[in-house]
Amino acid sequence: MEFITDILLLSDSTLRISAPLILAALAGLCAERAGIVDIGLEGKMLAAAFGAASAAAVSGSPWVGLFAGILVSVLLALLHGYVSIHQRGNQIVSGMAINIMVAGLAPTLANAWFSLGGQTPLLDNEARFTAIELPLARTLEGVPIIGSLYSDLLSGHSLMTYLAFAMVPVIAWILYKTRFGLRLRAVGENPEAVDTAGISVTMLRYQAMVIAGVLCGMSGSALSTALGAGFIRDMSAGKGFLALAAMIFGRWKPVPTLLACLLFAFVDALQGRLQGVSLPLVGEIPVQFTIMLPYVITVVILAGFAGKMDAPRASGIPYEKDR
Amino acid sequence: MSGGPTKLPGILESVLMPFLNILVALFISGLVVLALGEDPFFALGLLIEGAFGYQEAIGYTFYYATNFIFTGLAVSVAFHAGHFNIGGEGQAMLGGLGLTLAVFWLGDTAPVLSVIVAIFGAALFGAGWAFIPAWLQAYRGSHVVITTIMFNFIASALLAYLLVGPLQRPGGQMPESSDFPEGVGLMQFHELLELVGISFEQSPLNLSFLIALIAAAGVWFMLARTRFGFEMRVTGQNSDAARFAGVSVPRVTVIALMISGALAGMMGLNELLGEQLRLIGNFTLGYGFVGIAVAFMGRNHPLGIVLAAILFGILYQGGAELAFEMPNITRDLIVVIQGLVILFAGGMPYLFRRPVTALYRRFALQGER
Numbered sequence: 244m245e246f247i248t249d250i251l252l253l254s255d256s257t258l259r260i261s262a263p264l265i266l267a268a269l270a271g272l273c274a275e276r277a278g279i280v281d282i283g284l285e286g287k288m289l290a291a292a293f294g295a296a297s298a299a300a301v302s303g304s305p306w307v308g309l310f311a312g313i314l315v316s317v318l319l320a321l322l323h324g325y326v327s328i329h330q331r332g333n334q335i336v337s338g339m340a341i342n343i344m345v346a347g348l349a350p351t352l353a354n355a356w357f358s359l360g361g362q363t364p365l366l367d368n369e370a371r372f373t374a375i376e377l378p379l380a381r382t383l384e385g386v387p388i389i390g391s392l393y394s395d396l397l398s399g400h401s402l403m404t405y406l407a408f409a410m411v412p413v414i415a416w417i418l419y420k421t422r423f424g425l426r427l428r429a430v431g432e433n434p435e436a437v438d439t440a441g442i443s444v445t446m447l448r449y450q451a452m453v454i455a456g457v458l459c460g461m462s463g464s465a466l467s468t469a470l471g472a473g474f475i476r477d478m479s480a481g482k483g484f485l486a487l488a489a490m491i492f493g494r495w496k497p498v499p500t501l502l503a504c505l506l507f508a509f510v511d512a513l514q515g516r517l518q519g520v521s522l523p524l525v526g527e528i529p530v531q532f533t534i535m536l537p538y539v540i541t542v543v544i545l546a547g548f549a550g551k552m553d554a555p556r557a558s559g560i561p562y563e564k565d566r
Numbered sequence: 567m568s569g570g571p572t573k574l575p576g577i578l579e580s581v582l583m584p585f586l587n588i589l590v591a592l593f594i595s596g597l598v599v600l601a602l603g604e605d606p607f608f609a610l611g612l613l614i615e616g617a618f619g620y621q622e623a624i625g626y627t628f629y630y631a632t633n634f635i636f637t638g639l640a641v642s643v644a645f646h647a648g649h650f651n652i653g654g655e656g657q658a659m660l661g662g663l664g665l666t667l668a669v670f671w672l673g674d675t676a677p678v679l680s681v682i683v684a685i686f687g688a689a690l691f692g693a694g695w696a697f698i699p700a701w702l703q704a705y706r707g708s709h710v711v712i713t714t715i716m717f718n719f720i721a722s723a724l725l726a727y728l729l730v731g732p733l734q735r736p737g738g739q740m741p742e743s744s745d746f747p748e749g750v751g752l753m754q755f756h757e758l759l760e761l762v763g764i765s766f767e768q769s770p771l772n773l774s775f776l777i778a779l780i781a782a783a784g785v786w787f788m789l790a791r792t793r794f795g796f797e798m799r800v801t802g803q804n805s806d807a808a809r810f811a812g813v814s815v816p817r818v819t820v821i822a823l824m825i826s827g828a829l830a831g832m833m834g835l836n837e838l839l840g841e842q843l844r845l846i847g848n849f850t851l852g853y854g855f856v857g858i859a860v861a862f863m864g865r866n867h868p869l870g871i872v873l874a875a876i877l878f879g880i881l882y883q884g885g886a887e888l889a890f891e892m893p894n895i896t897r898d899l900i901v902v903i904q905g906l907v908i909l910f911a912g913g914m915p916y917l918f919r920r921p922v923t924a925l926y927r928r929f930a931l932q933g934e935r
Contacts, residue, residue, distance in 0.1 A: 282711055330914040335650050335711060336862070337913035343855055344905025348598070351898040355602045361898065484715050491709070531727035538716040538723075542698075545708035 251395050253512050259400060259470065261508035262407040263288065266462035267486035268493070268500050269414050270455040274320075276418065276495060277451030278431040278557040279327050282338030283319065284459055285483025286345035291316040291463025293349040296363040296474035297356065299370040299467075308370070308468045313460030319345070320456030324449050331561035342483070350476045363467075363474040372401040372469040403465035408501075410458065415497040417454075427451055431555035434562045444562050462486075481538065488541045494553045503544075510537045574919075574926055584865055584911055586918045591906035598902060602894045609888055609895065616887025617880040623887075625755060625769020631872075631879030632771075632836040635778035637857025638875050639785050640830035642866040646789060647822035648802035653699060653714025654830040654854025656721030657692040661831020662838050663725065664691025666733070666743060666845040673747035680750055684839060685777070685832070692831015693824040695721060700823035704816035710823065722848060729847045741847035752840045772840030779872065781829060786868040788825075798822050830854060852901065859904040862912035878904075 267284045274281040291312035299308030319341055326337040350361030357363055377398035383390045418424040430437045430447045438444050466482075467474045485507050493500030514533040521527045596606035617627045637654045644651035651657075668687035672680035699713035728734075729741040736744065755771040789795040801808040801818045809815050837849050860878055864870030885900045910917065 326909070326913045330916060332913040332915070336908060339650070339652060339711075339858060340905050340909035340913050342905075343858070343908060344902055347898045347901025347903075347905060351598070351602070351896060351902060354896055354898070355894045361896070481715060481719055484712050487709075488712050491712075529727050529731065531723040531730075535720050535723045538719040542702070542708070542713050542716050542720075545713060546702050546706050 249516075251391065253509070253516060255396055255399075256512040256515065257505060257509045258396070258404060260511050261504050262401075262404040263462040263465045263470065263482060264486050264489060264504040264508055265407040265501055266410060266458050266465065267483055268489045268504050269410055269497065270458035270462065271487050271490045272493075272495055272497065272500055273414065273418075273427070273451050273458065274455040275490065275558045276431045276555055277427050277448050278434060278555060278560065278562070279324070279448055279452065280334045280338070280559040281320075281323065281455060282335050282487065283323050283341035283483075284338075284462075284486055285479050285481065286338070286342035287316045287319045287456065287459040288463040288466065288483050289342075289349055289477070289479040290319055290345045291460040292467035292471075292478055293345075293353065293363070293463075293474045294460075295464035296366065296467040297353070299366055300357070300364045300473070303367070303370050305370055305372045305464075305468050309372075309461065309464045312464035312468075313457050316460030316463060317453055317456030320452040320459065321449070324452035327561065328445055328448050331563065334559055334561075346477065349474065353474060353476075361476045366468060366472040370468070371472055372403050372465070374399045375402055375405070401465070401469040403461065403469040406461065407465065410461075411497050411501045414458075418497065423450075428555075431557055434557050438562075438564065444564075448562075485537065485541055488545055491554075492544050495555060507537060507541070510540050574923060575930075578922060578926065580865065583915070583918050583922060584863070586922070587910040587915065588863060588907060590917070591903065591910040594906055595899070595903045598899065599895065602899075604892050604894055609892065612888050612891050613880070613884030615884070617884035621767035622769045623883055625767065625771040626886075627879040627883040628775055628876070629769060629771045629836065629841070629879070630882040631875045632775045632778045632840075633833050633853045634856050634860045634875035634878045635782060635872055636829050636833040636836070637854050638860030638864060638871040639781060639857075639868065640826045640854075641857040641861035642864070642868075642871060643785060643789075643798075643829060644823055644826040645861060645866055646795075646802045647798045647818060648805060649703065649710050649819065649823060651696065651714055651823060651826045651830075652711055652855070652858065653696060653717050653827070654833075654857045655850050655852070656714070656718035656854070657695045657827040657830035658833040658850045658854050659721040659725050659848075660695035661688040661692035661828075662834035662845055662849060663728070664688050664694075664831065665834045665838055666746075669746050669750050669839075670744075673750040677747065677749040680747075681752065681839065684750075685835060688831045688834045689828035690831075693828040695831070696823045696827025697820070700820045700827075703823070704819040718854070725845075726847055729845065733845065735844075743845040746839075746843045750839075751843050752835065754840070770841040772836065774836035774840045777832070777835060778875075781832065782868040782872050785829070789868075794818075794821070830857070855901075856904055858912070859907040863907050865911075 267288055271281050271284050294315035295308035295312030298311030299305050323337055323341060326332040327334045353359065353363050354361050380394040380398035384394045418428060426437060426442055426447055430444055434444045437447065466478060471478065489503035489507055490500050492503040514536040517528060517533045518530050519527065599606040599609050616623060618624055637658065640654050641651055664687035665684040668684040669680050672683055695717060699710050699717055702708035702713055703710040726741060729743065733743045735742060752773040756766040756768050759766045789799065797808065797813045797818050800811065801813060801815050805815050833850065833853060838845060842849065856878055860871055860874045863874035881900050881903060885897055889896050
């Protein structure tokens with residue numbers, strides 16, 4: 244029985260941890276499908292986490308926080324769009340610039356506004372997205388297997404977790420079932436053809452960046468107002484990069500990307516559970532090694548499954564009309 | 567564009583435009599200072615005073631600059647080969663580890679030899695830490711930006727483990743190693759100057775600064791005068807062309823990224839062998855990332871990198887004094903400036919091409935007509 248409880252707890256934290264990853268990976272997917280490499284997911288996430296935590300702390304409402312998080316992230320996405328589309332700059336460099344800028348600016352502003360040494364105040368539960376109990380969770384609790392699956396595993400997550408999972412079919416629908424989605428994918432594969440058809444490459448790419456900004460904003464808000472209770476320096480801890488790796492592992496497709504995010508989240512949940520636990524054969528693993536686990540797995544996955552064959556063909560290449 | 571693009575004279579292209587870009591970055595930084603409720607000009611005054619006001623400050627400025635020369639060169643060598651090595655942090659940490667192992671291995675018996683071995687140890691371990699991401703990029707197509715950032719996290723955890731485990735100072739509580747044996751270390755600048763009879767206040771500035779300058783000269787020589795440097799630049803500019811010309815692109819990628827890692831690894835010389843004289847956890851303090859800004863600001867030219875490194879040395883030393891005087895300004899502000907410099911100098915190098923070209927046409931070309 245204890246084993247089953249362990250599995251349940253592990254799956255539960257996997258779902259919880261996966262929310263920001265899924266949202267960020269979908270953001271990266273939308274941008275890259277439109278031909279813009281977005282290595283600045285990490286920075287946008289961190290900026291949104293800071294924006295959401297600050298606004299929620301001041302207003303007392305997680306919704307104001309979410310709005311602020313999305314706003315900040317969209318602005319940064321547009322900046323990246325401007326550099327990539329109008330300036331035809333190096334997209335990796337621009338993304339990295341955003342990452343570094345935010346890593347400095349967020350604690351600077353936090354320090355100036357709240358004087359807490361680069362953090363935002365701890366949020367009350369009213370100012371956070373807290374656990375939602377799904378209907379009938381209490382009643383079904385007693386039912387064997389299904390009951391505990393439903394009430395322990397599926398129920399009791401924050402709105403942001405449900406939202407993250409809901410965004411996967413939404414994004415998939417937009418990409419594969421709408422005219423806009425078709426154009427967006429085309430602009431990442433063959434912008435010349437899109438241009439020839441009389442559709443603005445520039446406009447489409449900006450629209451993709453706005454979608455990426457919104458998703459990344461939700462991701463960062465989830466980090467600081469659902470998973471956590473406030474902004475802490477460097478709280479994204481490489482998750483933006485993990486999300487990119489998940490997107491590559493998921494072959495730039497929404498559902499496989501979701502599965503990859505769940506795998507990363509599972510490894511992260513596992514490393515949390517492994518801390519201080521004595522394993523058969525190896526004994527207790529030092530905490531520093533369990534912390535390494537998600538990063539090592541990322542490298543292994545990239546090494547094993549990466550490759551350029553599935554990447555959108557025009558991703559990372561600025562479009563020049565007069566060529 | 568009317569009349570087609572005009573070719574600008576070299577001086578406008580390589581000096582004026584980067585200068586304008588950096589000016590914009592600094593201007594926005596000034597706006598941030600203003601938004602924090604402080605006077606930017608007063609802050610600038612404090613910063614310059616803090617960086618040059620007295621001998622010790624000058625020593626510190628060049629001490630920080632030394633770190634940035636190493637990490638800036640590291641980023642630029644990779645960039646010349648067409649890759650973005652953001653793993654300078656991790657490579658520097660491993661370099662520090664290599665250096666420390668060499669010192670503990672030979673330090674007691676042969677202090678001078680141990681310093682020489684330590685210099686190579688730092689480069690070797692830094693290069694080694696870059697090897698796996700480099701190989702994966704070259705032969706598996708794994709994006710080096712993602713793998714190197716993962717390797718930063720892994721290096722940090724590895725060092726943390728070693729410094730509370732096998733390498734921790736016996737009986738100590740802090741994540742740091744034992745002190746290096748007596749007599750092991752790089753000579754400090756004030757000691758050097760004393761030898762020739764000049765007195766200079768004590769500061770952490772040490773021989774590593776000269777090693778960094780030699781490294782910069784070496785990188786220049788490699789890029790400009792060797793066959794490999796040429797192959798590297800061709801690969802960076804057009805890997806297809808390089809392949810057709812018979813260059814082994816994967817081989818060039820691996821070697822370039824390893825040289826980059828070795829340079830980043832040598833940052834430990836300055837911090838550990840020049841000043842701390844022991845291995846401490848996270849001694850890299852983000853200097854690996856500063857290298858990115860330094861490389862772009864210096865336009866990936868070794869001389870430019872040395873100058874940009876000194877400018878960032880001024881920002882770091884002056885910024886420390888500034889943070890002391892103005893409570894609203896912390897060292898994080900320098901990270902913001904780094905980001906802005908990367909954005910404007912690296913991401914938008916052509917921001918001012920149009921206005922500068924227009925002005926150039928109006929004034930310079932008019933004379934010819």
